[in-house]
Amino acid sequence: MPDLYSRRSFIAGVITAGMLSTATGYLLTRRTPVTLTLVTGGDATGGRSLLINLWNRFNPDVRLDVLTVNSSTRDQYDKFAGTRADIYNLDVIHIPRFAARGRIAPIDPPDGITLLAPVQRVSQVEEGSARLWAVPLNTDVGMLYRRITDKRATDAEPEIGRLVADRTQVRQLAAQLATEGSTTDEAFVINVLEQALAQDRTILDERGVVSTSLGQWQRALAPLAAALRDNRIVAVAGEEKTNAAFQERNLRYMRNWPVWFPAIDREERDKKPGTAAIRLGRLPIGVLGGQGLAVAEDTGYRDEAEAVIHFLTGMPAQKLLATYGFAPTASEAYNDPEVKAAMPHLEIVRSAVEDAHPRPMSAGYADFAQVFRQHTYDYLYRGVQLTDGFVEGMQGALR
Template sequence: MRLTPLVGAVAGLALVLTACGGGSDDEKKPAETKAVALEGRGPITFVTGKDTSGNLQKQIDAWNAGHPNETAKVIELSDKADEQRNSMIQNAQAKSDAYTVLNLDVVWTAEFAANRWIAELPEADLGVDKLLKPTVETGKYFNKLYALPADSDAGLLYYRKDLLTKAGITEAPKTWKDLFAACDTIKAKVAEAKDAGCYGGQFDKYEGLTVNASEAINAGGGQVVDGATGKPNVNTPEAKAGLDVLVNAFKDGHITKKAITYTEELGRADFQAGNLLFHRQWPYQYALAQDKKSSKVVGKFDVAPLPGVNGLGVSTLGGHNFAISEFAKNKATAVDFLKYMTSPEVEKANALVIGKAPSVAALYDDPEVVAKFPYMPALKTAIENAQGRPKAVKYGDVTTAIQEAAYGALTGKTTTDQALSDLQNKLVTLTAQ
């Protein structure tokens, strides 16, 4: 179904941004323990962002049916990652036992582990050898496992294949220049596309903007943090070339002005309504965009690698990890719940029903999964080679700095040069604290 296999993504390692927010690395390192002992059995809570699929409760119901004395209750938070994180931090700072199992964005692990808000997990008992290695590394801090990867993510370019075909374009664009040129050609030749927006991503001032800005910077050959030294290195011509793509696209209309408010769900709604030609989005959109009840683009779209400045771009490594609150009761039950929620059976259901990218490596070659989502084997390659966001003890400060710089440039409140200069100085200050 795809014109272009998802291969050739730029390889990258998870970046390490050291000791933000005071104290030495040793002071931030969790206390040494001889063994991980998580005890207590009984009811638990599972704290997660808003479930838009309706599939989660089915899995919880199945768990509860088999564990009548150790039932799990879902606590749904906001659909915005930043607000989810804030709610979890507030609960941890209050040392409340209201939250048991936490559904964490992959980049939160370092912060939550460093502050001892989550418990170290018994790695030898959790079968991590069956999981994609990059996903497991997102759950570690000082080489100890604090969170178990439940799903992964790599950004994809969704595009209206039907409209490209009508305009005489035979393959998905590999560069930004080709993408914007394709938009112009489609609008000139295809009447039904005249009023559609060209490109959308996640540009509201939240975690999605950190992802999109980082991908743009990486696509230009730049980087937020030097992978070799762990030091900020974002004020470069390459980073400017990448971020300028988005800045100029907002200026010339290739990115519609309303996209500055786009989160994942707002952009998805526009793409599924037929209002976008190209959309940067996570894999979960695929199944939803094929839903005949809610989507106008069923059978009309395809996916490809993200574009770059001079060739194919690079995705940010995404996904979610499950962790256990340090202050929770019934941690032994929580460990079993983690095993259940990350089992091949549950992850396969998540893949088939809502298109989530599994952390279980074998599922990318599962015939039933691949039959429904032909891009899965290539997505595995993309995840294995995706670029990570900076790991930071105080990740909230780091991502806020990235968002403010990028948002200022996209909205024209500052130049790209000034935005990157200010961001470099801010990150240097954070890493020096």
Template sequence: MRRSTAALLAVLMAAGCTTPNDERGGEPETGGIGPITIAVGREGAAYLPPLLERWNQTHPAEKVTLIELPEAADEQRAQMVSNLQARSGRYDVLVLDVVWTAEFADNGWIIPLERGAFPLDKFLPPVVGTAVYNGKLWAVPYTSNAGLLFYRSDLVKKPPRTWAELRRQALETKGKHQISGYGGQFLAYEGLTVNFSEAVGGQILSTDGQEVTLDHAKAKAALAFFAQGLREEWIPAEALSYKEEETRLAFQEGRLAFARNWPHAYGSAKAELGDRFSVTRLPGPDGPGISALGGQNLAVSAFSSHPKTARDFIHYLTSQETQRRVLSEGSFPPVWTELYDDPGLIKQFPYLPVLKESILAAKPRPVSANYNQLSLVIASAVAKALTPPFHEPDDSVVDSLKADLTESLSTQ
């Protein structure tokens, strides 16, 4: 679906108008001001009630109600899409994964926002790009993220910077300490797309999302590196079933010496391992690697009856004071650059300097209104290449992947 009726509604909403809403009983025109809801996944909802209460105390006529969606990202997206396709106003503020922005904008499900209304110049530059599509700001960065390498600092003297160093150290720790080497997210889902994207340096589509730019040699090298690890068993075969949670548990329970994961895994690893681990940037072919850019953006539903309140609430959630609370109380990486250099926060979250480096060097996943389909194509192709007996991939594997991606783009 492209912009049609929904796009017209988006323009009206952006101008501060309202539309009748069956679910709310057709509220009278209020200039876009009134009670709203925020829809967010369960994992990101636990710390929100105090923040919402602070808003509600000072905005009694514009109270915000929290709506918890499922924990799994694909289920969150499915519920949002179903709601928006029905033109329901149940959700006013949407907490979107950064890779959904293009899709929701392209379908007219969210409204464009005014750049000058938000302190975008204070945010980490890469995260701002995740909220822009076709030259317009469609959302506001809320949290950021980048993949990190967790490693057992009690078992290795110096963290690996290259794939060769990771392989050597993983084999050494496996031999000396009977502990598996490296684990990432290798199940055939979005996590595998992320791991592959990081391994090829993030270059899969052109910046406008219209052309496949995946480098053949880099793609083949990435698949060969993963296959080698599985063949030599410093990547355990069970890692083929790992998502983030399985990787987190394997590392903190002492079953992995190295693990690729998001910063959210730091707290539980600290509780289990104490000072026996640390984090660093992901290794790459010849030096520090490139992480995929993660995080969440805040958008206003095109079918909200109170878009002005929704925009004001987004301004509140992305203010520096609230962003500090998002980190200190929710453990979600903020988007304000200067918070990563705050001594008090670094003491509480020692990984912040490394995370800042990783985010600044990170690359976005493919920017496309058809991202979910593209991700499925990538994950399926990579999973097929990483099946026993883990042979070195030939050129046909990459050729097939590029052809499938090109076909997916042509069907948009």
């Protein structure tokens, strides 16, 4: 569909041009120029880098220097906390820990945006408060990709829990259900949580509270254990390897994040004549992801840092990041006619985000994830039954 991609590129160019005038609205002048440090993980798409370059182009007196710290989700807190910064780009699960340790300061969101409810909830200082610990840069939620080979055929959107339980579906689904160490552990935790939610919607609630019923966990994970035991799922470690398995093996289904959709969709259409389309479907309940920009408590340039964050997270920035595959955080971006025309798949992404559940939003999340990964991995792959020690370990980590 060259028209779709031409339009997407055109919209990206229009938004970028519009961002130039937006940047002038944040123009800051100082008698003594300063450089702010943004500590972040990598930027695989280039969208965030483009926004930062636009800021620097129009703010020579308040420049933003990006310090990329390579880390896994598991060790991000320690590495980020040990690095001097004015602004942190935090994974949502690290926001409570940074706040509890007094490392970040509350901030108001930029004008003109209405955050989607789950996105607002994981960042707000307290329930009902408009102030945030971190302004969401992008949100994220697990999605079910499916390959369409004949548009004339009936295309009922599948449900991942039924796919996993269906013994006739053999090795047609790729998901991050294997792990190769700390860099892929978090993806494994998220995917197992999503599989449990597909069987029992109450096992992790909308505020990230996990069930402490052992029997509930045993029932929720039993279909996944059976599918892995029977070798009916392509279990892969990490997002990139999941993409590779889906494409190289011509699998029908894949669980991954929506940010990969534009690249995968275009490559499939360009290189595989047998693929009529790649479509996105939602999970019954996905796990909420995303990143947020937070002001360091000890920065000497709080006003400047807040101006940078508002520029990088405002409505024009949300629209631009959407063209790079990111899921916007604000309802206004999803409602924008140009964005809807260029990226129609975002409508179902929005639906998935609005119903997504967060991981436990606690300063003890890292310990929870370690306990969860150890017990569920042993259960799924080594046949070690879940016991009271599993739920007690989760409770202890989150206490």
